[in-house]
Structures are given as C-alpha cells and as structure tokens.
Amino acid sequence: MLNDERIWDALRRPKPSPAWKGEPQLGSIYGEEEVEAAVAAIRDSMDVSKGFGFSAPPIPDFEEAFADYCGAKYAVAVNSAGPGLDMVMRFLKLQPGDEVIVPAVNFPAAALAVCGAGGQVVWGDIDPRTFELDPVDVEARMTPRTRAIFPVHMNGLSAPIDELIAVGERYPHPEHGPVPVIGDAARAAGGGYKGQKIGGRGLATVFSFHTMKNMTTLGEGGMVTTDDPELEAYCRSVRMYGGGVGAWGTSNVMTKVQAAVGLVQLGKLDSFISARRRLAQARDEMLEGIPEITTPYEPHDCEHSYYLYTCLVRESWAGEKRNQLLKAMTDEFGVGCVIANAPVYMSRKDLREHTAGQRLPVSEDIAQKLLCVSIHPGMSDADNEYACASLIECIRRLR
Ligand SMILES: Cc1ncc(COP(=O)(O)O)c(C=O)c1O
Numbered sequence: 001m002l003n004d005e006r007i008w009d010a011l012r013r014p015k016p017s018p019a020w021k022g023e024p025q026l027g028s029i030y031g032e033e034e035v036e037a038a039v040a041a042i043r044d045s046m047d048v049s050k051g052f053g054f055s056a057p058p059i060p061d062f063e064e065a066f067a068d069y070c071g072a073k074y075a076v077a078v079n080s081a082g083p084g085l086d087m088v089m090r091f092l093k094l095q096p097g098d099e100v101i102v103p104a105v106n107f108p109a110a111a112l113a114v115c116g117a118g119g120q121v122v123w124g125d126i127d128p129r130t131f132e133l134d135p136v137d138v139e140a141r142m143t144p145r146t147r148a149i150f151p152v153h154m155n156g157l158s159a160p161i162d163e164l165i166a167v168g169e170r171y172p173h174p175e176h177g178p179v180p181v182i183g184d185a186a187r188a189a190g191g192g193y194k195g196q197k198i199g200g201r202g203l204a205t206v207f208s209f210h211t212m213k214n215m216t217t218l219g220e221g222g223m224v225t226t227d228d229p230e231l232e233a234y235c236r237s238v239r240m241y242g243g244g245v246g247a248w249g250t251s252n253v254m255t256k257v258q259a260a261v262g263l264v265q266l267g268k269l270d271s272f273i274s275a276r277r278r279l280a281q282a283r284d285e286m287l288e289g290i291p292e293i294t295t296p297y298e299p300h301d302c303e304h305s306y307y308l309y310t311c312l313v314r315e316s317w318a319g320e321k322r323n324q325l326l327k328a329m330t331d332e333f334g335v336g337c338v339i340a341n342a343p344v345y346m347s348r349k350d351l352r353e354h355t356a357g358q359r360l361p362v363s364e365d366i367a368q369k370l371l372c373v374s375i376h377p378g379m380s381d382a383d384n385e386y387a388c389a390s391l392i393e394c395i396r397r398l399r
Contacts, residue, residue: 001289002388010389013382015334020374020387022330022338023308027212028272029378033264038218041260054240054253062259063223065266066207070199072225074232077254077262078239081186081208081222082109087235088182088204088224089117089148090247096120098147103133104343105363106152110184111344111351119147123345125360129297131155131310131370134362135163142171142179149181153188153198153205155340155372156214156276156307157298161193161201182206186222189214190273192303199225209258214272214307215265217258275377276306279384283309283373286388292317292395293371308340308372317398318368325394326371333390336374342367 002010045052059077067075078084089100100114104123114121125137133151149168151159161181168179183198185191186208191198199205207213209221224235234245242249254262284295294312298304313322326337343363345352373387 002286002385002392006385007389007392010382010385011393013386016383016386017334019330019334020336020376020379020383022336022372022374023212023340024374024376025211026216027307027376028215028265029268034261037260037264038257041257045256052256054256056256058263059254059256059259062254062262062266065263066223067225069266069269070197070205070225072200072205073227074225074229076224076226076232076235076239077259078222078224078235078252079254080210080220080252081184081206082113083239083252084206084222084224084235085109085113085184086116087238087252088206088231089113089119090238091231091234092117092119092147092180094119094147097145099143099145100148100150101133101138101141101146102150103152103154103363104345104360105131105154105341105366106184106344107186107341108344108348108351109186110150110152111354114150115351115354120145121351121355122146123343123355123358123360123363124149125362126154126366128312128362128366130157130160130299131366132157132159133164135160135167138164139167139170142167144174146171146179147173147176148203149179150184151181152184152186153191155310156188156191156305157296158188158191158193158198158302159183160299165202186210187213187307188305190269191305194301200227203228204231209262209265214276214305215262215269217254217262217265221254221258221262272377273303273305276375277304279375279377279379279381280304280306280309282381282384283375283388286385287311287391290392290395292399293391306375308338309375310340311371311373312366312369313371315369318365321398322369322371324398325391328394328397329373329390333386333394335387335390338372339367339370340372342370
C-alpha cells in the first residue's frame with residue numbers, strides 16, 4: 001500500500017491537465033511511424049492504376065500479420081467490430097426462436113448482432129471476480145435451441161474460452177452439432193490465454209480498432225479471426241456486398257491507409273500491453289490492503305491486457321457511495337473513472353423488451369460496485385501513483 005508520505009507527495013503534484021478520461025480517447029500511442037505509413041499508402045494510391053484499391057496491399061498483409069499474431073488461420077479486416085459481429089451472427093443463419101447466450105455485462109454490440117441476425121438473446125451471468133461469462137451459468141441455460149455462446153473478452157481479459165467450448169460440445173444442437181463459441185474481443189487485442197494470444201480459439205473472434213482500443217487503425221476498424229474456411233470466405237464476401245457467396249452484404253471494408261497504419265500499430269501492440277500490465281501491477285501493489293477496494297483479478301492462465309483497470313468497491317459502498325467516489329476522482333483529482341459495464345438491458349429499452357423477464361443477479365450486483373480507473377500505456381509512473389493516491393484520498397474522505 002502507498003504510505004502517507006508518498007500519498008502526500010503524489011497529491012502535491014499538479015492535477016493532470018487535461019484530466020485523464022475514464023476511457024482515454026486514444027487508447028494506443030501514435031508516432032511518426034504511423035504518419036509515414038499513412039502518407040506512403042496515400043502516395044501509392046495517387047497512381048491511377050492503383051488508387052485506394054480495396055483488396056490491394058497492405059490490406060492482405062495486415063490480415064496475414066494479424067492472423068499470425070493471434071495464431072488463427074485467417075483474418076478478415078473490416079471497418080469496425082460491430083459489422084464483424086453482425087457477419088459472424090448472420091453466418092449462423094439463425095431461425096426465429098434460435099438462442100444465443102450473451103453476457104449482459106457488456107457493450108450492446110454483441111446482443112444487437114444476435115437480434116439483427118434474427119436470433120433470441122439469452123443473457124448469461126458472469127463470474128464476479130473476472131467479469132467474464134460464467135461457464136457454469138451458461139451450462140444451466142443451454143437448450144436444444146441454443147445456436148451459439150457469445151462471450152466478450154471483458155475489459156481486456158480473456159473469457160474462459162476452452163471451458164465454454166466444452167459446454168458447447170456437451171450440449172450439441174440437434175441439427176447443427178456442437179454449439180460454437182464466438183468471442184467479442186473488441187477490448188482485448190493483445191491479451192493472452194493459455195500461452196497464446198486471444199483470437200485463435202472458438203469459431204471466430206472479433207476485434208475492434210476503434211480509437212479508444214488497445215490499437216487503432218486511424219480511429220475505426222476491426223478484424224474477424226477464424227480457422228473456418230467457410231466463415232472466412234463468407235466474411236470476405238459479405239464485407240463487399242456478398243456476391244461471392246450469394247448472401248446479403250453491404251460495404252464494410254477497411255481502407256488501404258488504415259491497414260498500413262494497422263501494421264505499424266500491430267508491431268507495437270505488445271509494447272502497449274506490457275506498459276498497461278506494468279502500470280496495473282504497480283497499482284495492485286499501491287492499492288493492496290485498502291479494504292474498500294478489490295483490484296482486478298488475473299486468472300493464472302490469462303495475460304490481462306488491462307484495456308480497463310476494473311475494481312470493485314466493497315458491499316457497503318455499492319451504488320451511491322461508489323458514485324460519489326467516481327465523481328470525486330473525476331471532479332477533484334482529474335482522474336476519470338467509468339462503470340464498464342452495467343447490464344445492457346438496464347440502459348437499452350429495446351434489449352430489455354427483447355429479453356423481457358430475464359434478470360441476472362450477479363451482473364446487477366456487480367453493476368453497483370464496478371469502478372474502472374483510467375489507465376493508458378502512455379501514463380507515466382508519476383501519473384499512475386497520482387491516480388492511486390487520489391483513489392486512496394477519496395476513499396478516506398468518504399469513510
Ligand atoms: C465489447 C465491445 N464490443 C464491440 C464494440 C464495437 O466496436 P466498434 O466500435 O469497432 O464497432 C465495442 C466498442 O466499444 C466494445 O467495447
């Protein structure tokens with residue numbers, strides 16, 4: 001734990017300006033290499049015989065490099081994770097009443113992809129230590145209509161993919177066989193699982209390269225990884241109107257300039273993750289022994305990418321007091337915090353109506369206790385110490 005002297009030293013430093021946002025607007029770090037790669041791709045496109053060709057290098061180069069990085073056979077670049085999730089769901093050809101199990105402690109994209117593909121969302125509850133879809137809870141929700149298990153790699157930590165795959169195999173669909181697992185890794189590029197990178201297991205994994213994520217392709221972008229050649233061909237085709245597979249599609253391509261920058265960001269991704277991990281480990285030590293706070297848990301077989309540093313407040317601080325803590329951190333100390341995420345059915349009326357009658361006790365309880373304290377690979381050790389000192393000071397004031 002930080003001692004009083006270090007707390008006072010840290011808090012004597014000026015408040016960060018601008019304040020650290022709960023989820024910083026740029027999640028990675030950009031340098032001249034990205035600028036040069038973008039300019040080179042634009043210069044190459046000035047040749048009228050090439051232009052910004054939608055399947056020209058460096059798009060396939062980026063796909064190949066990303067597939068290799070994840071240990072997947074294929075990667076298909078798209079313009080954002082949302083359409084990637086939609087494509088994978090549409091590939092399943094869901095029929096009315098077909099069920100897909102999705103954690104509600106999540107961004108809404110996965111559940112919306114199920115609805116958009118004509119399926120029925122079945123909410124799954126989470127493990128309160130990891131915030132990941134709980135395989136035991138999933139098992140209890142499997143029915144002959146379950147078509148997919150759709151975990152999110154929450155806040156940068158891997159979901160327990162192998163356990164979820166085993167559940168899907170134990171309850172095969174009567175027509176389609178083992179129930180596939182599809183991972184939403186929008187927040188988890190670069191995270192690890194069982195000695196490998198996230199993205200090499202299950203039917204497919206979908207990544208986001210949105211500006212706030214662990215790496216970004218000029219603010220928007222995404223990738224679908226898979227070992228399944230049929231799914232790869234389907235995604236490749238429907239991201240460009242679907243002609244190749246005779247299926248509905250629209251334009252969801254990534255541009256050549258984005259891919260060029262993506263290659264540079266991918267080359268730096270491990271250094272971003274190491275920086276996030278170093279900051280998180282220092283935080284764990286600085287916050288150790290503060291009874292009001294539980295710091296993030298990292299299962300032994302995972303390497304957390306710490307897209308968010310997800311804490312829990314103790315039972316008696318749930319709700320109102322947690323909200324006061326969050327406000328004081330932001331307003332008084334310039335260290336933003338976010339609640340990521342309360343069950344999406346609480347904030348989205350359409351999803352609440354779609355899943356009427358479904359409630360998740362663990363997820364709803366956790367929603368009252370979650371607190372993610374701003375973290376970023378470019379944060380200095382001094383800023384990291386300031387963030388922890390601010391948290392300890394806010395807690396003392398609220399005791
Ligand atoms: C868990 C999760 N899934 C999906 C998305 C959607 O990503 P994109 O903005 O690339 O479509 C996000 C974006 O914040 C997310 O956090």
